[in-house]
Amino acid sequence: MSKKVPLTASSQNSLLGExxxxxxxxxxxxxxxxxxxxxxxxxxxxxxxxxxxILDEGDIAFRASRGNFGLIWVQSKGVKMPSYAAxxxxxxxxxADFAEQLTEETGVTLHYSRKGGYHFCLSEQEFxxxxxxxxxxxxxxxxxxxxxxxSHNELRYRFPELGPSVFGASYCPHDGHVGSLxxxxxxxxxxxxxxxxxxxxxxxxxxxxxxNSFEVRTRDGEVFSAARVxxxxxxxxxxxxxxxxxxxxxxxxxxQVMVTAKQKPFLDVPTALLRQTGEGSLLIGDSKEETGFDxxxxxxxxxxxxxxxxxxxxxxxxVRAVRTWGALRVMTxxxxxxxxxxxxxxxxxxxxxxxxxxxxxxxAGPLAEAIAxxxxxxxxxxxxxxxxxxx
Ligand SMILES: Cc1cc2nc3c(=O)[nH]c(=O)nc-3n(C[C@H](O)[C@H](O)[C@H](O)COP(=O)(O)OP(=O)(O)OC[C@H]3O[C@@H](n4cnc5c(N)ncnc54)[C@H](O)[C@@H]3O)c2cc1C
Numbered sequence: 514m515s516k517k518v519p520l521t522a523s524s525q526n527s528l529l530g531e532x533x534x535x536x537x538x539x540x541x542x543x544x545x546x547x548x549x550x551x552x553x554x555x556x557x558x559x560x561x562x563x564x565x566x567i568l569d570e571g572d573i574a575f576r577a578s579r580g581n582f583g584l585i586w587v588q589s590k591g592v593k594m595p596s597y598a599a600x601x602x603x604x605x606x607x608x609a610d611f612a613e614q615l616t617e618e619t620g621v622t623l624h625y626s627r628k629g630g631y632h633f634c635l636s637e638q639e640f641x642x643x644x645x646x647x648x649x650x651x652x653x654x655x656x657x658x659x660x661x662x663x664s665h666n667e668l669r670y671r672f673p674e675l676g677p678s679v680f681g682a683s684y685c686p687h688d689g690h691v692g693s694l695x696x697x698x699x700x701x702x703x704x705x706x707x708x709x710x711x712x713x714x715x716x717x718x719x720x721x722x723x724x725n726s727f728e729v730r731t732r733d734g735e736v737f738s739a740a741r742v743x744x745x746x747x748x749x750x751x752x753x754x755x756x757x758x759x760x761x762x763x764x765x766x767x768x769q770v771m772v773t774a775k776q777k778p779f780l781d782v783p784t785a786l787l788r789q790t791g792e793g794s795l796l797i798g799d800s801k802e803e804t805g806f807d808x809x810x811x812x813x814x815x816x817x818x819x820x821x822x823x824x825x826x827x828x829x830x831x832v833r834a835v836r837t838w839g840a841l842r843v844m845t846x847x848x849x850x851x852x853x854x855x856x857x858x859x860x861x862x863x864x865x866x867x868x869x870x871x872x873x874x875x876x877a878g879p880l881a882e883a884i885a886x887x888x889x890x891x892x893x894x895x896x897x898x899x900x901x902x903x904x
Contacts, residue, residue, distance in 0.1 A: 537564075537566070537710060538736070538737050538738060539726075539737070539738050539739065540563075540564045540565060540566045540710070540737065540738070540739040541558075541563035541564045541565065541739060541740055541741065542555075542558050542563050542564070542565045542566075542739050542740070542741040542742070542743065542884070542885075543565075543566045543567075543568060543727065543729050543737055543738075543739040543741070543742045543743070544558070544565060544566070544567045544568070544742075544743045544745055545567075545568050545717045545720075545729070545742065545743065545744050545745065545746045545749075545750075545753060546567075546568075546569060546570075546744070546745040546746035546747060546749065546750070547567045547568075547569030547571070547701070547711065547713075548569075548576050548577060548578035548697075548745070548746075548747050548869065549577075549578040549581075549693075549696070549697055549700070549869035549870060549873055550578075550745040550747070550864055550865065550866070550869045550872075550873075550876060551567060551569070551743070551745035551746070552567065552697070552700045552701055552704055553700055553869070553872075553873040553874075553876035553877045553881075554743055554745055554864060554876050554877070554880060554881050554884065555567050555704055555709060555743075556700050556703055556704045556707075556709070556877050556881070557876060557877035557878060557880065557881020557882065557885075558743075558881045558884065558885055559704060559707045559708070559709050560707075560877070560881065561881060561882060561885035563741075563885055564710075565704075565709050565710065566709075566710040566711075566712065566737055566739065567704070567709065567710070567711045567712070568712050568715040568717050568729065568731060568737070569711065569712065569713055569714075569715060570714070570715065570716040570717075570746070570749065571713045571714050571715075576747065576840075577747055577748075577840055577841055577842055577843055577867075577869065578693070578697050578747075578869060579694065579697065579840070580768070580770065580808075580838055580839070580840020580841075581693045581768075581840065581869070581870055582693070582768075582770065582788070582796055582798060582799075582870075583690050583691050583692060583693035583696075583783075583788065583790070583796070583870060584630065584688070584689075584690050584783050584785070584788070584870065584871065585604075585605050585608055585625075585627065585688060585689040585690060585691060585870060585871045586601075586630060586688055586783075586785075586868070586871050587601050587602055587605050587630075587658070587685055587687035587688050587871070588630060588632060588647065588650070588658075588660060588683060588685035588687070588688055589632070589646060589647075589650070589785075590650075590868070590871075591650065591653070591654070591849070592646060592649050592650050592653060593847070593849075594847070594849050594895065595653045595654055596892055596893070596895045596896070597849045597850065597896075598650060598653065598654045598657075598658060599654065599657070599892065600850075600872070600875060600892065600893070601868070601871055601872065602654070602657065602658065602687055603875055603879070604871055604872045604873070604874045604875035604876075605627070605687045605688070605689065605871065605874075606687075607874035607875060607878050608625065608627065608689060608691075608873075608874045609625075609627060610874075611873070611874035611877060611878070612625035612691065612874075615696075615699045615700065615703055616699070618699075618702075618703045618706065618707075619699045619702040619703050619706070621695050621698055621699035621702065622692075622695065622791065623691050623692055623695050623696055623699060624690075624691060624692040624695060624790065624791030624792075625689065625690070625691040625692075626689055626690065626691075626781070626782075627687075627688070627689030628689070628781060628782045629684055629685055629686040629687070629688050629689075629782055630684070630685055630688025630689070630690070630782060630783045630784060630785070631668075631682045631683070631684050631782060631783075631784045631785070632682055632683045632784065632785040632786075633668075633679050633681075633682045633784055633785075633786065633825050634679070634680050634681050634682060634683075635678050635679060635680060635821065635824055635825070636680055637680050639680065640662070640680045640681045640682075643662070643682075643683050644662050644683070646683075647660045647662065647683050647685075658685070658687070659685065659686055659687065660683055660684060660685045660686075661683070661684045662681060662682075662683055662684075663681055663682050663683075663684055664681050665677075665679055665680060665681055667681075668681065668682055672780075672826075674779060674826050674827075674828050675825070675826065676823070676824050676825055676826060676827045678824040678825075679824070679825055682784075688783065689783070690783035690788055691870065692790060692791050693870055695791075696870065696873065700873070700877075712731075712735075715731045715733070715735065716731055716732045716733075717729055717730070717731055717732075717746070717753060718730055718731060718732045719756065720742060720753065720756050720757060720861075721756065721757070722757065722858040722860070722861070723738075725740060725860075726738045726739060726740050726860075727739055727740070727741075727742040727757070727858070727860065727861060729742060740860055741860045741861075741862070741884060741885075741887075742757070742860065742861050742862070743861075743862045743863075743864060743884060744757075744759070744761070744861070744862065744863045744864070744865075745863075745864045745865065746865075747763075747843045747865060748763055748764070748765050748806075748841060748843050750763060750843075750863060750865045751763050754863050754898075757855045757857065757858040757861035758855045758856065758857025758858050758861070759853055759855045759861060759863045759898065760863075760898045760901075761851055761863050761865050761898060762845065762846055762898065762901055763843050763844060763845055763851070763865050764803075764844050765804075765805060765806055765808075765841035765842065765843070765844070766801055766802065766803060766841065766842040766844040766867075767800070767801075767802040767803075767804045767807065767808060767839050767840070767841055767842070768798060768799070768800055768801060768802075768839070768840055768841075768842055769798055769800045769802075769810050769811070769814045769815065769818065769837065769838070769839045770796055770797065770798035770837065770838050770839075770840070771796075771797040771798060771815055771818050771819065771822075771834050771836075771837050772794050772795070772796055772797075772834065772835055772836040772837070772838075773794050773795040773797070773829070773832045773833060773834055773835060774794065774832060774833045774834075774835050775792060775793030775794050776789065776793055776794070776795060776832060777793070778793065779826075780795075780826075784825075785799055786798075786799050786818075786821055786822060786825065787822050787825070787826075794835070795822075795829070795832070797818045797819065797821075797822045798818055799818075800814045800817070800818065801842075802814070806841065807839075808839040808840055808841050809839055810837045810838065810839045815834075815837055819834070842867045843865050843866060843867060843869075844867055845865070845866065845867075845901075846901055847900070847901075848867065849866070849896065850864070850865070850866030850867075850868070850872070850896050851863060851864070851865050851866065851896060851897075851898050852864050852880070852889055852893045852896040852897070853889070853896070853897045853898055853899075854888070854889055859887075860887070862884055862889070863898070864876070864880070880893075
């Protein structure tokens with residue numbers, strides 16, 4: 514039976530902070546990082562009947578999981594790495610069951626839907642470039658990826674409010690979206706309810722293999738051990754990975770998002786630039802900036818975002834923006850995920866990437882299943898950080 518607890522920031526914080534470890538120090542698996550990637554893997558490991566501890570630095574760290582856009586996005590992923598296109602598609606196919614299971618277990622409404630997604634193009638050149646990209650994706654995936662390129666007139670039929678500057682769009686039926694904070698909240702709640710152990714404000718400073726298990730130490734001097742350790746600490750993974758013979762050359766990449774006042778429902782599908790949330794507000798944002806660990810918003814980017822949104826749907830010129838934020842993506846050198854098990858210290862895994870929302874279903878499912886069995890899914894061998902080694 515589902516339990517209903519109001520979804521508020523304070524209920525979330527107390528839920529996350531109050532998990533007692535009951536003196537336990539030894540676990541089957543320790544997951545470092547309680548963002549979307551860490552908690553989805555940890556939740557999946559619990560389903561495999563492992564005892565699991567999440568050690569999470571918490572809100573003092575940069576957390577992409579609290580600032581993302583909520584797209585479950587297949588179009589445009591993996592043109593240069595077909596295994597990434599296939600993994601993304603697999604996760605998007607697993608999403609409906611995953612969302613149903615989470616909602617059943619926690620009572621949290623995720624606002625998940627999969628009616629396909631659109632990428633609007635504001636010029637003929639943008640449209641042609643998009644068209645080339647989509648054709649290449651269909652080619653490298655041997656046709657497993659479906660899409661349509663739609664003209665302005667075809668779109669007008671689907672979106673009566675569309676502006677005249679929209680030249681066309683790509684449409685992909687595999688895309689969807691979800692309330693991203695609800696997702697993070699529900700996974701933590703499901704993990705908690707299934708007797709997972711969570712320690713907040715626990716910044717891991719050291720880890721090493723000792724015999725058949727790993728010794729994991731926090732900055733406060735607490736020590737825990739486990740046969741498996743999964744490094745999923747977002748941009749914090751870069752420092753931790755070398756301690757167990759792995760590497761995670763990730764960097765922060767800023768994205769800014771604008772939120773409007775709630776609107777009557779008019780957009781029931783996500784687009785790459787804007788989407789309407791289950792509560793009615795619009796999220797607008799697809800900026801990408803290399804500004805290191807600076808996550809501040811800027812008027813220039815907000816102006817650009819607003820201008821593109823208004824060009825797409827002119828009636829938005831009358832809509833009030835109520836909030837903005839900046840957040841840091843976890844970006845690898847080629848934009849594709851990193852998954853690996855250490856050769857030097859078997860049992861230690863690394864998982865970091867952009868697209869933690871899209872891939873949550875695959876992380877809780879096949880990835881966690883493989884880690885519990887002491888391996889990685891076979892189709893993930895090309896995601897090793899070895900690909901960045903310069904020979
Ligand atoms: C603006 C923006 C829009 C995005 N939109 C989408 C989208 O539409 N769809 C999509 O799929 N993805 C999207 N993403 C990406 C997605 O949010 C990330 O892939 C995902 O949140 C990464 O999760 P994570 O758990 O790896 O990292 P984080 O969320 O950064 O979490 C890392 C966690 O590790 C903890 N940590 C760090 N160091 C340590 C340490 N030493 N010890 C213990 N804990 C530590 C931190 O406290 C934190 O809780 C977006 C990201 C941004 C910034």
